[in-house]
Each structure stands twice: as structure tokens, then as C-alpha cells.
Amino acid sequence: MTSKIKSFNELKSVQKRLKAGRDPKKPGITVCVGTGCLAYGTKKLVENFREELSKRDLADRIDFRTSGCHGFCERGPMVVLSPEKIFYQRVGLADAGEIIDKTLLKGEIIDRLLYVDPATGEKVVHEDDVPFYKKQSRLVFGLNFQVDPESIEDYLAIGGYGALGKALTGMKPEEIIQEIIKANLRGRGGGGFPAGWKWDATRKAQGEPKYIVCNADEGDPGAYMDRSLLEGNPHLVLEGMVIGAYAIGSSQGYIYVRNEYPLAVKNIHIAIRQAREAGLLGENILGSGFSFDVKVNRGGGAFVCGESSALFASLEGRAGEPRAKYIHATDRGLYDKPTNLNNVETWANVPFIIERGADWFAGIGTAGSKGTKIFSLVGKINNTGLVEVPMGTTLREIVFEIGGGIPDGRKFKAIQTGGPSGGCIPEQYLDLPVDFDELTKIGSMMGSGGLIVMDDRNCMVNVAKYFTNFLVNESCGKCVPCREGIRRMRDILADITEGKGREGDVELLEKISTGILDGALCALGNSAPNPVLSTIRYFRDEYAAHIKEKRCPAGVCRDLITYSVDAEKCTGCMVCVKVCPTGAASGERKKVHVIDQAKCTKCGACRESCKFDSIIVR
Amino acid sequence: MEEKVKEIIQQYSGDKSYLVPILQDVQREFNYLPKDVLCAVSAHLSVPISRVYEVVTFYKAFSLKPKGRYQLSLCMGTACHVRGAELIARNMEDILGIKEGDTTADLEFSYETVGCLGACALGPVLVVNGEYHGHMNIAKSTKILKKLGKKGATDDEQD
Numbered sequence A: 001m002t003s004k005i006k007s008f009n010e011l012k013s014v015q016k017r018l019k020a021g022r023d024p025k026k027p028g029i030t031v032c033v034g035t036g037c038l039a040y041g042t043k044k045l046v047e048n049f050r051e052e053l054s055k056r057d058l059a060d061r062i063d064f065r066t067s068g069c070h071g072f073c074e075r076g077p078m079v080v081l082s083p084e085k086i087f088y089q090r091v092g093l094a095d096a097g098e099i100i101d102k103t104l105l106k107g108e109i110i111d112r113l114l115y116v117d118p119a120t121g122e123k124v125v126h127e128d129d130v131p132f133y134k135k136q137s138r139l140v141f142g143l144n145f146q147v148d149p150e151s152i153e154d155y156l157a158i159g160g161y162g163a164l165g166k167a168l169t170g171m172k173p174e175e176i177i178q179e180i181i182k183a184n185l186r187g188r189g190g191g192g193f194p195a196g197w198k199w200d201a202t203r204k205a206q207g208e209p210k211y212i213v214c215n216a217d218e219g220d221p222g223a224y225m226d227r228s229l230l231e232g233n234p235h236l237v238l239e240g241m242v243i244g245a246y247a248i249g250s251s252q253g254y255i256y257v258r259n260e261y262p263l264a265v266k267n268i269h270i271a272i273r274q275a276r277e278a279g280l281l282g283e284n285i286l287g288s289g290f291s292f293d294v295k296v297n298r299g300g301g302a303f304v305c306g307e308s309s310a311l312f313a314s315l316e317g318r319a320g321e322p323r324a325k326y327i328h329a330t331d332r333g334l335y336d337k338p339t340n341l342n343n344v345e346t347w348a349n350v351p352f353i354i355e356r357g358a359d360w361f362a363g364i365g366t367a368g369s370k371g372t373k374i375f376s377l378v379g380k381i382n383n384t385g386l387v388e389v390p391m392g393t394t395l396r397e398i399v400f401e402i403g404g405g406i407p408d409g410r411k412f413k414a415i416q417t418g419g420p421s422g423g424c425i426p427e428q429y430l431d432l433p434v435d436f437d438e439l440t441k442i443g444s445m446m447g448s449g450g451l452i453v454m455d456d457r458n459c460m461v462n463v464a465k466y467f468t469n470f471l472v473n474e475s476c477g478k479c480v481p482c483r484e485g486i487r488r489m490r491d492i493l494a495d496i497t498e499g500k501g502r503e504g505d506v507e508l509l510e511k512i513s514t515g516i517l518d519g520a521l522c523a524l525g526n527s528a529p530n531p532v533l534s535t536i537r538y539f540r541d542e543y544a545a546h547i548k549e550k551r552c553p554a555g556v557c558r559d560l561i562t563y564s565v566d567a568e569k570c571t572g573c574m575v576c577v578k579v580c581p582t583g584a585a586s587g588e589r590k591k592v593h594v595i596d597q598a599k600c601t602k603c604g605a606c607r608e609s610c611k612f613d614s615i616i617v618r
Numbered sequence B: 001m002e003e004k005v006k007e008i009i010q011q012y013s014g015d016k017s018y019l020v021p022i023l024q025d026v027q028r029e030f031n032y033l034p035k036d037v038l039c040a041v042s043a044h045l046s047v048p049i050s051r052v053y054e055v056v057t058f059y060k061a062f063s064l065k066p067k068g069r070y071q072l073s074l075c076m077g078t079a080c081h082v083r084g085a086e087l088i089a090r091n092m093e094d095i096l097g098i099k100e101g102d103t104t105a106d107l108e109f110s111y112e113t114v115g116c117l118g119a120c121a122l123g124p125v126l127v128v129n130g131e132y133h134g135h136m137n138i139a140k141s142t143k144i145l146k147k148l149g150k151k152g153a154t155d156d157e158q159d
């Protein structure tokens, strides 16, 4: 694709031609090469497929495609065979030849590569029947399976850039903004601010040029949907941005992406180049007279740079320190010019709204939160991965029906949402419909969509300390309440987990929180106490156990626990004796082992290696 | 060295707003950011050295000290944390004899903890020179260090 597309009509015929070239009945192999799957070594599997196909002279007869993340990262490497959509998971790197010979050529199913539904014990053949996928509505994320992120042809073949064509030729900028307002698209990056209003404000603001920015900093540790979108379907994000730029009246856009996401950086660069060559980006897009281009800037690894004013400072090549918000970014943002910042997923929703209309979009979700949301469901959960559901789906559905519940038969304890600015939600709220407003009501927030599941072996005080510590390290240090306040909270939490907690510590934490909430300069500070406040609210007993009884009920806090051997369960297998680095575990074969408390450093090696679950931690 | 720095700056058309990515590329080239290199960036990009220093010390991605031959990054994202990354972190520090963020005196190992790597399904994750090792635990981390030649790492032979 090197020739420029000069009009919407020409775009339509290109789409049609490319679509016709993609025979839906033609046998095909799709291998997921998202970061999760690549970490399993999938690159080698792709090479093997290519080699085996050419060995058999099949390269022309089979559509071989690598795609972005499918979401079910728990089960990688993953291969889907079209047209039947046969789903193979945990594929061995050497399985390529067998899959081609048996399934592709003879139609035989390879049993051992099928997914087994843990609930029923039944094997599932087709991708759509896997419970993890079945309960989702993969609107935004679903396109990932259909395109090779490095191929603009793939994207065009599924109708890509059609929404842009429609917007540029058939809609006035104001109409587009009205459509986004009517759809009530709310920002997916955390705050849930209505995107349409922000666009409107930027359009109406005084000052030229105007900028639009895509926030792909994704600082929430435990969330990776923005990465998977940018990696897996960069043209979708780009299309959303061009539409937004036209509506707002901007000719220069930026994508601010984490440097830790090399594949996303690479794929978005490729996409930008292809879009320019195709006349979908750059001068006179689709012959409409509208010009717009995008630059990519890599972040330096600072959580605070996800915050708008810090992000702009970083984009300008400075240290990412936020400023007070008495001036809106829509008036004076990047280089003090009107700037519209939206999150990756927010931009990715735009083409759908333009294509199918605001009414259709507003028909999905709850009263105040429309459309779908992609969550990264991680932690103590059977099916780790990316999950896209309509707003309003309950936590219980997400955790137990899609996520398949808690591993090793353990008990659900809490789910953390909203990242370091969010909170821990206990079991009693599992039936809560998840949307922006409901989560805020119970002291957490939607955030960017991280859902971290915890079981009875996770200590809530430790989790609060973890987040607080994260924020101590990430506070930019500009304002005192955040810099000093969070540090003090961390020190108090550390004391509590080390058995040095005192009566009144919980109340002191609450008091400091109030100060930080009122006094901090930016949203990093004035949401920082949330993890602490929500754990105090729902797990006060656990704080009390640490402070009054010097006991960690979950068996996590090192200074409050002891390791011992359960004589009933120990078989005398000697494994713990071997792994113990200090010689604290001792014993003879076939006799119950013992742990010498004087030597034990509580490193956890014995518990991890014991196959009989006979190490007791109290 | 000057030439290389100039070349990298040229790739960004000498645009000052690209200071952060330029420094990232420069660091990749020189393994860390020595003083003379920073001065060269300052001179050729016409950004005061004080500003360069401010940026370098602000962002976690930059190092003013040389990095080791093996760069170990342990994910401390929330997903990895709740699956026990803390215990592994302690094990790494015990065996390496350094704190997170440091490099061993023999310049063999640099060890740091990082935020989410986006591979939460494999958590806990340890990255060794860019290669991901998933479902990490204490015994496996010991084994990896031993394989890389770290003395004093005892190993679970049975695993």
C-alpha cells in the first residue's frame, strides 16, 4: 500500500477490494503475539509455522497471520484456526507441524491442545465457546483478532478508516462533537470525564495551534489494556485521533507512550508511517483539505507523568511535575496552547460511535456510564487476562464467570480497582454493577481498569503499604502534603506490619489522609490515601489484629509470623530441608521435619516447595 | 562518543522536546549516562546541563552509574505483588548482597524492581537482559542467579 487514497469513495473501493481478497472460507492460522504470549516464547512458534508451511508448499493456500493480544493471556501461546475458529491453547513451540498436518489438512482435532472448562471438565473446541470469551462483549478489543497490527491492509479490509471517511466528508466538526456528547463517552483513563465536553471546550478555546494528545502512559501497575490496544490495533487508536483532531480543529497530535512498552512503540510507528502513505494522515487527508499529523514521544518511567499537566511537561522535554489546575488544559495545556488529552481506550471508542451512531453506543451500559470497558483481570484468579464487558456488569460475573474464580480452592477476599488511587472492595460488594459512579460510591474508583483479585493469603495492611510505598516513590516532591504526608503514612503502615503498631495508629492514618486529600496539588496526592482508607473501612479488624495482637491473619507480615510443620500432613520428603537456605528446616526421610525458629529467616522457600501443603504460617 | 551523540540527536532532528527519548537512546548506547556524555547532549541539543541533569534525576529510567552485565528486573506491579513477588525480591537481595536499584561491585549484576510489565498472567515475572521468565518463585530465582554464575546461591536440585 503505497499509493495515496484521495477520497472517501476511493477509500470505499480500496476497502472493498481488500475485503474481497480475504476469503472468509479460506483456511487460516492466527497466532497471538501480544506481549503476554511473546513472553512464553511465541516468536519461535511463529517461525516454526512459517517454516512448516513453506516446507509443505502451503504458504499461498493458507492465510497465516500474527495478531495482537486476544486477552486470554493465562493460556498462551494461543493459536486460532479459521474458518471454524478452532482454539488451541498452551501450544508447544514444536507443535506447528502437527497442527498443520492434522487439523488444517485433515480436519482432526488435537485433543491435548484444547481448553478444558474447569467447571465442567469438558473440552472446548471453538474459541467462542470458551467461557472466558463467551460472557464478554468484545467490541473495541475484538478487532485485535482480525488484524495483523503491522498491516494497514488488514485494518482496511475490515472497514477500517470508514468512520474517518464518514466524518470528514459527511459531518461538520460540531456535529461530531454533538455525537460524542450524545453517546456520553466518558474518559477511560481514570476520571471518567465526558470526552465530548472536553472536545467542545478545546474547540471553543482561544489560541492556536491546538493540540490533541493520546495518553498511553498506563502507569497503573497491574493494568495493560492500553498497551494491548496500541500494540494489537494501532490503526484504531489513530483513526479515533484523526476524527477527534478534525472535530476539535487540531493539526498536531501526540502519543505519549511508556518506554517500557517497546512493541507498542514499534507498532504505532509502523501504523503512522502506513497511514501517511495511504493519505489517511498528513496533508489533505482523503482529499478533504484537512491536515493532521502525529508524533510519538516515549515517557521516562514516572507514574505522575500520566497526570495531564505533568504529561505536558514531559512532552516538552522537562521533568514531569504537575501544576495547579486553576487553568484547564483545554485552555492552556501543551506549550500553553489549548490541548485535549484522552486515554488510548477513549480514542479507540470514537470510530465505533461515528460509524454506528451515538444512540447505538448509548444503548450499551448503565444510566451514567455507556459502552464497554476493558479490564485487566489479574492477581489470584484462574483466568488472568483482558476482559471487555458492558458497563454495569457485576464484579461477581467478572471474577467468577469470566475469571473462573480463585485458584487452588482458596477464598476470595478482596478486589482492588483503580490502581494506586483506588481501593479494595470486599466480598459484600461483589454484586455491585461496575461503572464510574458505583465504584466511587464505595470508596474506590474505576481508574484505568485494573482489577486485582486477592485471596485469604493476602494481607490488607501489607497491600495498603504496598500502594503507599509505590506512591512515596512516585510522588514528584513538588507539594508538601503529598511528599511528606504519604511518607508518614507509609512509615506508620510499616510499623504496623513490623509489630510496632500503636493504639491510635489507624486514627492517625485517617487524620493524615484528610490533610493530604485537602492539600495536595494534583490528583496523585489527593487520591493517594484511598488504598489505605478503603482497607481501613472494610478490613479494620485486620489492622487491629496487627496492632493489638501483633498477629498477621493472612500470614504475610514477616515480623508477625512463624513457620512450622504440620505433623499430620508432612510426609518426610526432605524437600524443605533441601531448599532451606539457612538450615532451619531439618529432619530425616519419612519422618516429620521441624523448623528451628532461631535459624528461620521466614524466606518462604519451604512453603513454596512443599507439595503437601504442610508448612503452617501463623 | 561525540559523533554517536550527534547522530542520535539528528534522528530527532535536534528537537529539544525529545530530550527524554534522546537520553533513552543515548543510555542504551553507552549502558549508562556518564558525565561527558550528558555534557555532549547538553551542548549539541542546546539545553542547559542543569536541565539535562534535572530530567535525568527525575525519571527512573535513567542511570548515572554503570549497569551490570546482567540486568535483572523483577516486576513489582500489583498483580505480581499479590502473587508473592515480595518474597522473591528479598531472596534476590539476600543472594546478590545489594539493594534494589544497585549494581554488584564486580559489575556483573544490576538488580531493580519495576512496575507492571504487562505480562501479569505470567506473574511474578523476572526479566533477565530483556528475556521474560514467568511464574517466578523463590527456588526458580535462586536457580537463575546460580546459572548466571552468582556464587552462594543454593539450589533446589530436585526442581
Ligand SMILES: Cc1cc2nc3c(=O)[nH]c(=O)nc-3n(C[C@H](O)[C@H](O)[C@H](O)COP(=O)(O)O)c2cc1C
Pocket (backbone or CB within 6 Å): A186, A187, A188, A189, A190, A191, A192, A193, A195, A215, A216, A217, A218, A219, A220, A303, A304, A305, A306, A307, A308, A341, A342, A343, A344, A346, A347, A448, A522, A523, A524
Ligand atoms: C497520578 C496520575 C496518573 C495518571 N495516569 C494515567 C495513565 O497512565 N493513563 C491515562 O490514560 N490517564 C492517566 N491519568 C488520568 C489523566 O490525567 C487524564 O485524566 C486522562 O488521560 C484523560 O483522558 P480520558 O478523559 O480519556 O480518560 C492519571 C492521572 C493521575 C492523577
Ligand code: FES
Pocket (backbone or CB within 6 Å): A221, A222, A223, B075, B076, B077, B078, B079, B080, B081, B115, B116, B117, B118, B119, B120, B121, B123, B124, B125
Ligand atoms: S504486575 Fe507484574 S507483569 Fe503486571
